[in-house]
Amino acid sequence: MTDASAARRPGEQVLSALGLGAPDLSPADASPHTFPGGGRWRTEIPSCEGPEALAVVLKEASLLDVPIHRISQGSGVWMLTDAEIAEMVDATNERDIELCLFTGPRGTWDIGGSTRTDSRGAGLRARGHDAVAGCVEDAVRATELGVKCLLVADEGVLWTLHRARAAGIIPADTTLKVSALIGPVNPAAYAVYENLGADSINVPSDLTLDHLTEIRRVSAAPMDMYIEAPDDLGGYVRMYEVAELIRRGAPLYLKFGLSKAPGIYPYGHHMRDLTLATARERVRRGRLALDLLARHGADGDMAPLGSRLPGTLKRFETPA
Numbered sequence: 001m002t003d004a005s006a007a008r009r010p011g012e013q014v015l016s017a018l019g020l021g022a023p024d025l026s027p028a029d030a031s032p033h034t035f036p037g038g039g040r041w042r043t044e045i046p047s048c049e050g051p052e053a054l055a056v057v058l059k060e061a062s063l064l065d066v067p068i069h070r071i072s073q074g075s076g077v078w079m080l081t082d083a084e085i086a087e088m089v090d091a092t093n094e095r096d097i098e099l100c101l102f103t104g105p106r107g108t109w110d111i112g113g114s115t116r117t118d119s120r121g122a123g124l125r126a127r128g129h130d131a132v133a134g135c136v137e138d139a140v141r142a143t144e145l146g147v148k149c150l151l152v153a154d155e156g157v158l159w160t161l162h163r164a165r166a167a168g169i170i171p172a173d174t175t176l177k178v179s180a181l182i183g184p185v186n187p188a189a190y191a192v193y194e195n196l197g198a199d200s201i202n203v204p205s206d207l208t209l210d211h212l213t214e215i216r217r218v219s220a221a222p223m224d225m226y227i228e229a230p231d232d233l234g235g236y237v238r239m240y241e242v243a244e245l246i247r248r249g250a251p252l253y254l255k256f257g258l259s260k261a262p263g264i265y266p267y268g269h270h271m272r273d274l275t276l277a278t279a280r281e282r283v284r285r286g287r288l289a290l291d292l293l294a295r296h297g298a299d300g301d302m303a304p305l306g307s308r309l310p311g312t313l314k315r316f317e318t319p320a
């Protein structure tokens with residue numbers, strides 16, 4: 001394993017020469033965890049809203065030499081036809097990339113007026129039995145079409161799908177990813193999501209480095225983080241912290257989002273030009289982050305391409 005603490009920190013030589021050097025990094029802050037099979041970080045291109053956007057992402061990734069472990073979609077399984085899902089599955093399988101589709105419905109598209117108040121009410125969660133049933137319907141349909149990763153935004157849906165996986169209703173190697181829209185902000189909550197069945201957990205991009213270290217002291221579950229977050233998630237840009245985010249948060253998915261761009265969920269062809277343009281730019285943002293890691297000597301320890309499973313994680317006991 002590369003010694004992440006030996007990587008050059010941004011501006012280090014100049015600031016040290018001026019007597020403004022930063023304190024030494026503490027080995028106690030570093031995450032001791034890795035992905036199974038080796039590596040401390042993987043990459044993800046989010047908001048890939050259909051086969052056409054996927055084709056743009058794959059072409060741009062080839063042109064810019066951006067390695068991709070996972071591609072995710074945010075509008076939901078229900079916004080894609082069977083043929084579109086099958087096309088996306090084939091294209092990602094051909095390149096050994098994990099495809100992750102969102103299960104819907106969710107509260108912000110439902111009838112709950114509380115989501116539009118200042119408090120945002122129950123947010124993205126599935127409201128009532130029928131909403132949970134819709135998420136399960138999406139999950140079964142997607143996995144039958146070959147999708148291996150499902151994105152969820154509700155604790156009850158997560159636990160239900162984990163139970164379905166344990167019972168063999170959906171394939172045992174299906175991975176469940178927790179959305180940034182409900183991401184945990186403390187170690188106790190992170191551990192609860194892991195025990196509910198999460199295989200990777202998207203934390204909000206405004207967590208501090210110390211918060212990541214606190215989480216890693218209680219859980220080895222893979223973490224997802226937007227290196228650049230969409231505006232509706234805060235618009236945070238943490239490009240220069242990538243090496244330290246990996247050191248503290250590994251195993252970590254680096255998500256290349258896009259600030260200063262309109263929301264595109266739920267996607268339709270009326271938003272085609274914007275969606276394809278932003279898909280292309282997300283890959284470019286990935287290239288910028290990878291170049292920065294390389295300049296700082298921190299680009300080692302990437303997990304092998306094609307790896308997707310999370311390793312052995314802690315789980316609550318499922319009912320018989």
